[in-house]
Each structure stands twice: as C-alpha cells, then as structure tokens.
Amino acid sequence: MKIPKGMKPGELRLLPVILFLFLTFYLPVAVLLMKGLQSESRWTLDWLKELVLSPYYRRIFVFTMGQAFLSTLLSLLVALPGGWILSHLDFPGKKILKALTTIPFILPSILVVLGFILFWGRQGVINKTLMALMGRDKPVLDVLYSFKAILLAHVFYNFPIALRLIAAWWEGLGENQLQAARTMGASEGRIFRTITLPQLLPGMISAGSLIFLYCFMSFAVVLVLGGGPRYSTLEVEVYRLVKYSLDFGKGGALALVETAATLFLTWFYINRENTNIQRQVWRGSKSHWRDASLTTRILCAAYFVVVLFIIFGPILTVMVQSLLVQTTRTSPPGLSLRWYREMLQPPGSARGASALLLASSIRNSLILAISTLVLTLTIGAYTSWILSRYRFRFSGMIESLIMMPMGVSSVVLGMGYLWLRRGGRLEMISPVVSIILAHTVIALPFVLRSLTPAMKRIRQSLLDASRLMGAGGIRQFITIELPLIRPGLITGGAFALAISLGEINATLILSDAGIPTIPIAILKLIGTYKFYSACALGTILILICTAAFILIDAFEGWET
Numbered sequence: 001m002k003i004p005k006g007m008k009p010g011e012l013r014l015l016p017v018i019l020f021l022f023l024t025f026y027l028p029v030a031v032l033l034m035k036g037l038q039s040e041s042r043w044t045l046d047w048l049k050e051l052v053l054s055p056y057y058r059r060i061f062v063f064t065m066g067q068a069f070l071s072t073l074l075s076l077l078v079a080l081p082g083g084w085i086l087s088h089l090d091f092p093g094k095k096i097l098k099a100l101t102t103i104p105f106i107l108p109s110i111l112v113v114l115g116f117i118l119f120w121g122r123q124g125v126i127n128k129t130l131m132a133l134m135g136r137d138k139p140v141l142d143v144l145y146s147f148k149a150i151l152l153a154h155v156f157y158n159f160p161i162a163l164r165l166i167a168a169w170w171e172g173l174g175e176n177q178l179q180a181a182r183t184m185g186a187s188e189g190r191i192f193r194t195i196t197l198p199q200l201l202p203g204m205i206s207a208g209s210l211i212f213l214y215c216f217m218s219f220a221v222v223l224v225l226g227g228g229p230r231y232s233t234l235e236v237e238v239y240r241l242v243k244y245s246l247d248f249g250k251g252g253a254l255a256l257v258e259t260a261a262t263l264f265l266t267w268f269y270i271n272r273e274n275t276n277i278q279r280q281v282w283r284g285s286k287s288h289w290r291d292a293s294l295t296t297r298i299l300c301a302a303y304f305v306v307v308l309f310i311i312f313g314p315i316l317t318v319m320v321q322s323l324l325v326q327t328t329r330t331s332p333p334g335l336s337l338r339w340y341r342e343m344l345q346p347p348g349s350a351r352g353a354s355a356l357l358l359a360s361s362i363r364n365s366l367i368l369a370i371s372t373l374v375l376t377l378t379i380g381a382y383t384s385w386i387l388s389r390y391r392f393r394f395s396g397m398i399e400s401l402i403m404m405p406m407g408v409s410s411v412v413l414g415m416g417y418l419w420l421r422r423g424g425r426l427e428m429i430s431p432v433v434s435i436i437l438a439h440t441v442i443a444l445p446f447v448l449r450s451l452t453p454a455m456k457r458i459r460q461s462l463l464d465a466s467r468l469m470g471a472g473g474i475r476q477f478i479t480i481e482l483p484l485i486r487p488g489l490i491t492g493g494a495f496a497l498a499i500s501l502g503e504i505n506a507t508l509i510l511s512d513a514g515i516p517t518i519p520i521a522i523l524k525l526i527g528t529y530k531f532y533s534a535c536a537l538g539t540i541l542i543l544i545c546t547a548a549f550i551l552i553d554a555f556e557g558w559e560t
Helices: 007-033 046-053 055-088 095-101 110-121 124-133 148-171 176-183 188-216 220-225 235-244 247-277 294-321 338-344 353-389 396-406 410-422 433-454 460-468 473-484 486-502 505-510 517-528 531-554
Strands: none
Touching: 007 247, 007 338, 007 353, 007 396, 007 433, 046 055, 046 505, 055 148, 055 188, 055 235, 055 294, 055 353, 055 531, 095 294, 110 124, 110 148, 110 220, 110 294, 110 396, 110 517, 110 531, 124 294, 148 188, 148 220, 148 294, 148 410, 188 247, 220 235, 220 517, 235 247, 235 410, 235 505, 247 396, 247 531, 338 353, 338 531, 353 433, 353 486, 353 517, 353 531, 396 433, 410 460, 410 505, 433 460, 433 486, 460 473, 473 486, 486 517, 486 531, 505 517, 517 531
C-alpha cells in the first residue's frame, strides 16, 4: 500500500480509529455544541448571552459548582482517617476491607439512588428503626429530595476514590522529617498541620479534581434525589432543554458551557497526574494492629464500622427487598422469589407488565453489554497496539484526542446522537446500534487505560526474537502479545461490561419505549413506586458489577 506523502506507517494505521471516533464522538458532540452558536442558519452568540444574562441559569451554574465543591470536600474529609489507617497499620483482613470500601465506586448511579430511597427515605430502614426506638409515628429524618441527599449520595459514591488515592499517597511519604519533628518535641497535631498535610496536598488535589469532575457531571443522583428544578445542575438542565423542550439552541449553548468546564477539569486532572508520577516514593514500615494504643484501635474500628454501615446499608436493603412481596397494600411483606421467577418465565407466557419489563430489560442490557464488550475490546486492543508499537509526531496530542470522550458528558454525547437522528443524518441507524456506539465511546478510554500499559510492558527484545524465528505479524500478536496482555484484556473487558450495564445518561436519551435496559427499568419502577421489582433488577446488577469488580481488583486495574 502506498503511504500518503508525509504520513508515517503508525499514523496511517491509526486512521481507522480516528475515523471511528470522528463519526461516533466528535461529529455528534460538535453538531450539538454548534447548535448553541447558531440561529436560523447563521452564527450567533445570542444563546450564550441569554444564558449569561439569565439569573436562573447563573444560579444553576453556581449550584453545579457549589455542590461539586462541597461533595468533593466532604469526600476528602471522610476518606482522610481511612487513608491514614490503610497506610500506617497492618491488620488481619485489611485487603478484604480495602476491597469492600471500593464497591460503591463501581455501582451504577441508579442503584445508589434506589438504595438511598429505601435506606434513607421517609419510609426507609433508618426512619422505621428510629420511629420504633423513639416511639414516634412520623419519620424522624427527612433526607431525600434535598441538597443533603445529593451531598450524601455523592460522598457515598466518590469517597472510595479519595480513600485509595490518599492512602497510596500517604504510604509514599518519608518518615525522616516526622521523626526529626518528634525529637524536637513537636506535638502530633502540629506535625500533621506543618509537615504531613502540606505533603499530602498534591495527592488530595489530584483525588479532589477527579471527584469534582464526577460530581460536576452527576446526572441520575441529581435528577432523582434532587427533587426538581430547585436543585438542578447543568447536566440535568441540558437533558431537560433538549429532551423535553426540544430547545436545541439553548441546550447546545448550555452544553457548550458545560463541555468547556469539563474539558478544563479533565486537563487539570491529567496534568496533576503527570506531575505526581515524577514524585519520589518511600515505602516505610507499618505498625501492626497489636502495637497500636487501645484508643487508636477503638477509633479505627469505629471508623470502619460506620463506613461499612453506610456502604452496605443501602446495598443490603436492595438485596433483601428483592426477596419480599406484599399481597395487599396493608399486609406485611413476606419472603418470596416471585420477581426472579417472573424474569425466568419463557417468552409468550402470561405475565404482568412489570414482569415483561423485568425480562425485556435484562435481555436488552445483555445484548447491549456483550456488543459493547466485543466492539470496545477489538478497537481498544488495536489502538493500544498501534500506540505501543509506533512513534508519532505530536503523540501527546493524539493520545489526548483518543482519550477525549472521558472528559465529555455522556448526556451531551447522547443529545448529539439524538439531534443527528432527528435531523435525518443518522436516520438509517437504529436506536440499538446508536446506544451500542455511545456505550463503546464511553467505555473506550477505560479499556485503553487498562490495555496500553500492558502492551507497552512487553519487551522489544522478545518481539525481535519472535520475528527472527519467523513469527511476525498476526501470528506474533496471537501467540505472544495476546497472552501477555490477558490481564489488561480482562480488566478492560470488566470495565466495558460494567459501564455498559450501568450506563443510564445516554441510554435514557436514545432508548425508545421498546428497548428498556436494567437502569432505565429501575428508574421507571421507582417512578411508579414498584420498589420490590426494582430491587430484583438492582440485585442482578449488583451481582454482575461485583463480579466485574472482583476481576478488576484481582488484576489491580482499578488504579490504572
């Protein structure tokens, strides 16, 4: 094949990936964002001016930033004691405890919403327990559909990120300065303020920037637990403007503002990570649990009891309620496998509307997830192979362009697809295919972060030796490279599967009435107060995500 003038072999082989991302990511996102700069086929800044001058949208922007900032701050504060414990103490079951605290991070947001409603709601487990203990007939706590609920859910969801990153950073700090300060008589509080905290700040800023980005783009938590326009964010408002008001102009302008902010946050996070990689890491010895003082042991145990209660309270509530059934509104619930039996009934059998929704949502989710898995791993393996085996001009910029979907909201991506479909440009593509493409684009950066390091770790001398023995090209990839990157493939595949099964933002926008998925079915069942059915679906999602998490944790892909 003749290589175009000025183009290197690696750049030529990367063209299919660039073309795929252009059609499935850059084009729909750019089309939606351009709607915010157009009016009646002419370029204009009128939409942006209207947003800037509107007190309503200024309030939404301030609220989006404020809730993300407070959620980040609270997540860091909750994680700080845990970070010290994990980095300074060795105790039996530490690895299991560390893994358990990570579970909220891999749960789909709609499951967090469902768990919070059943655990913290007015008729939830906490309120029923408090009413029984205090002898009251009214709920004691009023948490849901408020600012408190958003903050609580965001902390639940994101503090595992802070816990892992702070623990890893704290573990790498040197002990010399601390010992010198103790020798000079400085108190532990003063040592923490003047030595430890300044050294921890880079790691906390790195963790905080990632949490801020996630909270800034939070959708399902704000949409359901926020309780309405009073606590709306940019993400939710873009969805309402385009999906329900069909106002693509104003929605596009708002998406433009949001995308500019998220790209800046992504750049800031990646820049911090690249700086942190250069730091010198010390591996100091840890104290054993037995050597710690009684007060320290009591405080550490109390911390993890509270953390595990908050983590597993909502999750266990969902799983237990999936085994309950209530025959009448006033009768007490009894144990039953009814919801699971209905899911397993063959097609065509007499089933209620809820049972049909359960069965069809599982079938649709599996079809979408498996298709996404195959497509993402194929594109991811090919892309990481090209990036690892060839040199590029502007390699940093090329990798940033490929990873760009990580920094753009999936609501914006879904809205771009919706506009192209309604405008007739993607009319030939079915909703199912468009959802698979959207899921692939969203999962691809996570798969690449798992596969590319594994591919780059393969020694060049091994590849040269195989070529000398006549095993080049595809044979070399199948017999040598593929077995060596298997951990990365499993981790990336687990990420792709979990992301596709739990994705709700773009799916909610693109799915028609005929293709509900598990998260969308849960959202619908929550809206119609059919919590037992929702819990059965939620339990299936929890079990699948937990299996994916075990795979990811086994290969330590979580930290890639």
